[in-house]
Amino acid sequence: MTAQSTLSIRRAASEIGRSLLVSCWFMFLTFPIMVIKVNPLERTIDWQWMRLVWIGLAVFPLSFVWRWLMRRKEHGGSQDGEDNWQKRLGEKIRADGKIYTALLAILAVFVVAFPFMFSSYQTQIMISALMYVMLGLGLNIVVGLAGLLDLGYVAFYAVGAYSYALLNHHFGLGFWPALPLGAGLAAVFGILLGFPVLRLRGDYLAIVTLGFGEIIRLVLENWNTFSFGPSGIAGISRPWFFGADLSLGQHTVFLYFIVLILVAFTIVVVNRLRNSRIGRAWIALREDEVACQAMGIDKTRTKLTAFSLGATWAGFVGCVFAAKTTFINPASFTFMESAIILSIVVLGGMGSIIGVIVGAMVLILLPEYLRAFSEYRMLVFGASMVLIMVFRPQGIIVGVRQHYRFGRKESTEEQGERDAASA
Amino acid sequence: MLKVKNLHTYYGGIHALKSVSFDLPEGEIVTLIGANGAGKSTALMSISGIVPPRYGEITFLGRPIHQMSPDRIFALGVVQVPEGRRIFPQLTVTENLDMGAYLRNDRKGITQDIDYIFSLFPRLAERRHQMGGTLSGGEQQMLAISRGLMSRPKLLLLDEPSLGLAPVLVQLIFATIEKINRENKTTIFLVEQNANMALRIAHRGYVMESGVITLQDTAANLLNSEKVKQAYLGL
DSSP states (O other): OOHHHHHHHHHHHHHHHHHHHHHHHHHHHHIIIIIEEEETTTTEEEEOHHHHHHHHHHHHHHHHHHHHHHHHHHTSHHHHHHHHHHHHHHHHHHHOHHHHHHHHHHHHHHHHHHHHHSOHHHHHHHHHHHHHHHHHHHHHIIIIISOOOOSOTHHHHHHHHHHHHHHHHHHOOOHHHHHHHHHHHHHHHHHHHHTTTTTOOHHHHHHHHHHHHHHHHHHHHHOHHHHOGGGOEEOOOOOOOTTOOOOHHHHHHHHHHHHHHHHHHHHHHHHHHHTSHHHHHHHHHHHOHHHHHHTTOOHHHHHHHHHHHHHHHHHHHHHHHHHHHSEEOGGGGSHHHHHHHHHHHHHHOTTOHHHHHHHHIIIIIHHHHTGGGGGGHHHHHHHHHHHHHHHOTTOSSOOOOOOOOTTHHHHHHHHHHHHHHHO | OEEEEEEEEEETTEEEEEEEEEEEOTTOEEEEEEOTTSSHHHHHHHHHTSSOOSEEEEEETTEEOTTSOHHHHHHHTEEEEOTTOOOOTTSBHHHHHHHHTTTOOOHHHHHHHHHHHHHHOHHHHHTTTSBGGGSOHHHHHHHHHHHHHTTOOSEEEEEOTTTTOOHHHHHHHHHHHHHHHHHHOOEEEEEESOHHHHHHHOSEEEEEETTEEEEEEEHHHHHHOHHHIIIIIOO
């Protein structure tokens, strides 16, 4: 037997040993929840030993896969390769105008045709997914670009929803005038929150914004004369469509298009913002505050614009939410919402618009279609988050910022002229 | 051009500047030398308003600026190149430069200035589309100074531009600082530990020890002064 083959046998043996160890460890870990089943009526314990065997058998091959993936990641080959692949595909699509427009056209036709192709139920789900796309893009301004970790984003969502609901309830104001009002009010609340937290960063900021989100919810829950408390506000009008009397299904389709247009609007605005001067100021502020101040950037104003612009989108979506459900109460605006929106941004890829869209689709649509396994929904949710964070820590789609090439055209032209002159 | 009178600056309870006064005449290079922790950087931070002074007075072109916010002081033409370079690693070289021109709107002038900077530091022109974080230490320092120049400052505050650079690069940086002063008539306030190099290009110098200015003279006199030779030049 050659030395090489003994070496490979030894390596294989150690691999198998490690996998065995991992399966034993998992059997031990899951023992209390999987094996012991207490029957409280008969006061007996059922020992389900077969389950232990199944776990061991399932984990054994999985641990090979896991180690293989980790090794691939450590060698850097896979991730770089994937990123390159993604980048190359992105560049190719962007460079080739034909493919780009064709893809865009197909996508446009699909989203426009969506409510007519699928059932009302599917359209409803799509509406909420698109709403989360907007929320994600709005939060992306604050978290992804300006680097301010905001855990109370749902508060602005609530402000938008309640401003439409209350204006509608008391003054009979319709959806269309309420939409900019709700967004404006949310922006004002963004500034209100922004002022006290200007000096804070990172963990401290997260705690304060978390508190802010809870304060808004608790106020709505307890100030009965103002917000009708936990019983909420019912009978909110649906959006007005040239006075037409729409059926429920037609309303859904109409709402779908409202949200679609708002999403398109958001994408355009966020894209413009990101590549604008204020967008770069946000990124710069995220990276180095002192350097920003040394560049004459007004820290206060830049942070406040980030907060208020982020809040504006939440206000928009809040109005749409109130119009969609026609009933709102504080239970819709818990911390869990903030956490989901933040997960959309982080999992999708911070700072990347496509990433946020993909993130929202995955996080909102997946649970809907996983209703069959609704008991395991959170398990799948958690596991997929862990997996993404391990293997793609920058998110599903890594944000590629359009780089600013200042006066490149002129300078190359000048270069050409200079060359010509010297020749 | 800039007058500092009886300046006291605190970091919380720590008294970092104890009644510091100095003058920066227009068009000159003035250097402030001293050991670690003497308060040199604090003096710069106080001028630029990032660490506002508690007592005392700073006037720039006759206007009191010690109570202004950093962005307003910047808008007047007092620009700081912070210690440790602090360029934006996720922005490209040109984007970094554009951040320096944050308050300007004349695109043509900005393009011209970028061209001027690329003539000053050809290395930056080669790396214009590279991320700031991928530059070497020397290139980052060049970028930091250039970024400061992008706002066409009247007074440039440089905080230890030689920090952590190879001697050849230090020579290059200092030669460029001299050139900037000569060509643009930019007043330069240079805070340095490398006293030898700083005094060679400066017109005037101040020596600082634990928050107090202990010596002040022309740079040539300071270079020859026994005290400075012993304490800072290691001769």
